[in-house]
Amino acid sequence: MKPQPVALKILNVLSLGLFLAALALVFLYAPLEVTMNYVQKIFYFHVANAWVGMLGFVAAAVAGVIYLVKHDLNWDIIEVSAVEISLVFFLVAILAGSIWARPSWGTYWTWEPRLTTAAILELVYIACLLLRQGIDDPDRRARFSAVYTLLGSISVPITFFSIRLFRTIHPVIIGTGSASSQGSFDMSPKMLVTMFFSLGAFSVIFVTLFWHRIRLGQLSQVVDQRKMEE
Amino acid sequence: MTIEPDTASDHLASRKSSFEQNPSFLKSIGAIIWKDLVSELRSRELLTSMMVFALLVILIFNFALELDASTRKVATAGILWATFVFAGTLGLNRSLALEKDRGCLDSLLLAPVDRSAIYFGKMISNLVFMLIVEGIVLPVYSVLYNTNLFVPGLIGVILLGSIGYVAVGTLLSTMAVQTRTRDVLLPILLFPIIIPILIAAVKASSGILQGMDLVQILPYINLLLVYDVIFIALAFMVFDFIVEE
Numbered sequence: 001m002k003p004q005p006v007a008l009k010i011l012n013v014l015s016l017g018l019f020l021a022a023l024a025l026v027f028l029y030a031p032l033e034v035t036m037n038y039v040q041k042i043f044y045f046h047v048a049n050a051w052v053g054m055l056g057f058v059a060a061a062v063a064g065v066i067y068l069v070k071h072d073l074n075w076d077i078i079e080v081s082a083v084e085i086s087l088v089f090f091l092v093a094i095l096a097g098s099i100w101a102r103p104s105w106g107t108y109w110t111w112e113p114r115l116t117t118a119a120i121l122e123l124v125y126i127a128c129l130l131l132r133q134g135i136d137d138p139d140r141r142a143r144f145s146a147v148y149t150l151l152g153s154i155s156v157p158i159t160f161f162s163i164r165l166f167r168t169i170h171p172v173i174i175g176t177g178s179a180s181s182q183g184s185f186d187m188s189p190k191m192l193v194t195m196f197f198s199l200g201a202f203s204v205i206f207v208t209l210f211w212h213r214i215r216l217g218q219l220s221q222v223v224d225q226r227k228m229e230e
Numbered sequence: 231m232t233i234e235p236d237t238a239s240d241h242l243a244s245r246k247s248s249f250e251q252n253p254s255f256l257k258s259i260g261a262i263i264w265k266d267l268v269s270e271l272r273s274r275e276l277l278t279s280m281m282v283f284a285l286l287v288i289l290i291f292n293f294a295l296e297l298d299a300s301t302r303k304v305a306t307a308g309i310l311w312a313t314f315v316f317a318g319t320l321g322l323n324r325s326l327a328l329e330k331d332r333g334c335l336d337s338l339l340l341a342p343v344d345r346s347a348i349y350f351g352k353m354i355s356n357l358v359f360m361l362i363v364e365g366i367v368l369p370v371y372s373v374l375y376n377t378n379l380f381v382p383g384l385i386g387v388i389l390l391g392s393i394g395y396v397a398v399g400t401l402l403s404t405m406a407v408q409t410r411t412r413d414v415l416l417p418i419l420l421f422p423i424i425i426p427i428l429i430a431a432v433k434a435s436s437g438i439l440q441g442m443d444l445v446q447i448l449p450y451i452n453l454l455l456v457y458d459v460i461f462i463a464l465a466f467m468v469f470d471f472i473v474e475e
Contacts, residue, residue, distance in 0.1 A: 068468070120422050120425055123421075123422040124422045126418075127418045131405070134411040135409050136410070143472070144409075146471070147401075147468045148402075148405070151402075151464065154460060155424075155425070158457060158460075159426045163429060165449055165450070165453070
C-alpha cells in the first residue's frame with residue numbers, strides 16, 4: 001500500500017485547522033443576529049455543507065460524462081467518490097436546515113423548492129448507489145451509474161425551477177429574495193467574512209475527503225484485481 | 231473490461247451518417263412497435279395487468295382519501311397521475327423484462343439496425359400501452375365519479391406527460407432489467423428523475439379541471455414540452471451506453 005502523499009497529509013492538517021478556525025469565527029467573531037440570536041449560527045455551516053454538496057453533485061456528473069467518453073475506470077472511482085461524499089454533506093445541510101427551520105419557520109420541514117430539491121437530490125444519490133450495488137460487472141456498473149448521474153444532474157435543476165413556479169419562503173441571503181421569504185436577514189460585514197470563511201473551509205475539507213475516498217476506491221480496485229488473479 | 235476505441239464524437243458521427251444512408255430507420259422502429267403490439271395482442275399479459283392494477287389504485291385512493299365531491303375537486307389530477315405513474319412502472323418493467331428473459335434484447339442488438347431505433351421502437355410501444363391504459367382509466371373514472379374528464383386540454387397534458395414519462399422510463403427500465411434487483415429497482419431509479427414531469431402534469435391537469443385561465447397553465451405546459459425534448463434527446467444520446475456489451 002502506498003503511503004499518503006505529502007500534499008494529502010498537509011490537507012489533512014489544513015482541514016482540521018480550517019474547521020476549528022471556522023468554528024471559532026462562528027461563535028466568537030460573528031455578531032449575534034438580532035431576531036434569531038444563536039439559532040442563526042447554524043446558518044454558516046448549513047450553507048457551507050449545501051455548497052459542498054452541490055460541488056460534489058456537479059463533480060459526479062462531470063466525471064460520469066468523462067467516463068462515458070474515455071471508458072477509463074478511474075473516472076468511475078471519482079464519480080462514486082463524489083456521489084458518496086455529497087450524499088453525506090447534503091444530508092448534514094438538510095438536517096442543519098431543519099434544525100434552523102424549526103424555530104424560524106415553526107416547522108422542521110416544508111415542501112418548498114430548495115428543500116424539496118435537496119431531498120430529491122439525496123434520493124437520486126441513494127438510487128445511484130443502489131443501482132451500483134445491483135451490478136457486478138465493473139464496466140457496466142460504471143456506464144450505468146454515469147448515465148444515471150447525468151440524468152439526475154439534468155432533472156434536479158428542472159425540479160427546482162418547476163417548484164419555484166409556485167412560490168418560495170426560503171430566505172435568499174445573497175442577491176434579492178422573494179417578498180414572501182421568511183427568516184431572511186441582512187448580513188453585517190463580519191457575518192459575510194464568517195460565511196465565506198466557512199465556505200472556503202468546507203471546500204478544503206471536501207477536497208481532502210474526496211482525495212481520501214478516491215484513494216480508497218483505487219485500493220479496493222487493486223484488491224479486486226488480486227482476488228481475480230488468485 | 232472492454233475498452234472502446236471510439237469516442238462519443240465518433241458515436242454521433244456514425245449515427246448521423248446512418249440516418250442519412252439508412253432509409254429503413256423508421257421501418258425498423260415500426261417493426262419493433264409492430265412486434266410488441268402483435269405479441270401483446272396474443273398474450274394480453276401487459277395490458278391486462280396494467281389495467282387491473284390501475285383500477286385497483288383508483289379503488290385504494292377512493293377509500294384512502296374518502297373521495298367526496300369536495301375532495302375530488304382538488305385531488306382528481308393527483309389521483310390520475312399517481313395511477314398512471316404506478317401502472318406505467320408495471321408496464322415498463324414487464325415490457326423490458328420480457329425482452330431480457332427470452333433473449334430477445336440480445337437478438338435485437340444483433341440486428342443490423344441503429345441502436346436508437348431500438349430505443350424509439352420500445353419507447354413508442356410503451357407509450358402506446360400507456361395511452362391505452364389511460365384511455366380506459368379516464369372513462370372509468372368519469373363514470374365512477376360522475377365527471378367528464380374528456381377535456382381536450384387534459385388529454386393534451388396527459389399525452390405530453392406520458393411522452394416524457396416513457397422517454398425516461400424506457401431508458402431506465404432497460405438499465406434496471408440488466409441488474410440483479412431489477413423489478414425493485416425501476417421505481418427507485420425512475421421516480422426521482424420524473425418529479426418535474428409529475429409536478430408540471432399534475433399542476434396543469436388540475437388547472438384545466440378547475441377551469442383556470444390558459445395564462446396560469448401555460449408555464450406548466452411549457453415545462454412539460456421542455457422536459458420531453460430534453461429527455462428524449464438525452465436518452466437518444468446515451469442509449470448506446472446502456473445496451474453496449
